[in-house]
Amino acid sequence: MRNYIEMIENCENNGEGVYDDLIEDYSEMLIGSGNRKEMVNMDCSEGGYFYGYDMKESSFRIYDFLCENPIVVRVFPQFLNVGLALWVDGLVEIEYIIANLESFERKNIVELGSGIGLVGLFLMNILKETGRITMTDYLDCVLENCSYCCELNNIPHKVYNSEYIYLKEDKSSKNENSNLHVMKLDWMNFTEQDIELLKDTDILIAADVAYDSSVIPGLCDVTQQLFNRNRNLIILFAITKRNEKTFEYFVSEMEKRDMVVSKEISTTDLPQLFMIEDRTTVRLFEMKGRNNIPHDQ
Incomplete structure (x- = not known):
């Protein structure tokens, strides 16, 4: 286990990013041979383990x-799992949404790589019932x-594609018509x-996904499939500049x-609600279909 932690920390310190295969191997090692369904259905509020992760390692923001x-x-x-941590890209994205709230009202919004769900929970709180x-x-x-974070905030939500999601049966009927959805989507193996x-997505958002x-x-393939169903799709991505070549590869x-960059937004001009060191x-930018970009841009 110590070797895995060192490998993950070295990836971060060298600016290489933390790779999914490494995280998956480490997660499976933590889970071990335990009964997965029992771990998922346990009441995490009483401590113990969550998918093999020691609950003493967790905290609340x-x-x-x-x-x-x-x-x-x-x-x-x-270092336990990048999807269970908080990243500054999402905070910057929230600042942008607050500054441009009207653009998000009454829209169907999909977030890729939601992680702990802070951006989605914020959107649901501020948009109320005016969007999905x-x-x-x-x-x-x-x-x-x-899903657990949704319940912490008393927000009904509907779950798709994951048999292990914790969702109390007595709430299922109430959640059926919820405008907040949690869905399993694997970019490398989607259907x-x-x-x-x-298919009805108006705005696609993502934070720190091109690491x-x-x-x-796979990320671009998923985005393309959604774009093919709505040629007016607006794409808003926030990406940390770890490796310029990786970013250039993503854009290409x-x-x-x-799909091309329609504008890059200065993160220093946003309402600075969060304490972000640098x-x-x-990089925060909007992408649209090539034919939707005015010729003078």
Whole structure:
């Protein structure tokens, strides 16, 4: 276990990003041979383990200045699982949404790589019933934690594609018509049914998703499928500048699929609601279909 932690920390310190295969191997090692369903169905509020993760490692963050209701999320140290941690890209994205709230009202919004779900929970709180929010990720432990955070905030939500999601049966009927969805979506192994569930997407958002060049083709493929169903799709990505070549590769793969950067947003001009040490490391940009870009841009 110590070797895995050292490998993950070295990847981060060298600016290489943390790779999915490494995280999955480490997660499986923690889970071991235990009964997975028993671990998922346990009451995590009493301590113990969550998918093999020691609950003593977790903590809670409360954001009481973003909207009318405080938002509470549960996080774990990032070396355990990147999808259970908090990243600055999502905070920057929230600042942008607050500054451009009208653009998000009455829209069907899908988030890729939702992680702990802070951005989606914020959107649901501030947009109320004027739009639909779908938070997606692919590891069951991440989706489970995201669902748990929804319940922490007393927000009904409907779950798709994950048999291990913790969802109390007595709440299922109430959640059927909820405008907040939690969905399993694997960029490298998605299906036509997955895309069909998301076909009405107006805005696609994502934060810190292009951290590993090996997942970029899958990320771009998912985005392209949604774009093909709505040529007016607006794509808002926030990406930390770890490796310029990785970012350039992402942009080039998107351009191959007829989606281009329509504008890059200065993160220093946003309402600075969060204490971020160096917000210039985050690139925030909007992408649209090539034919939707005015010729003078």
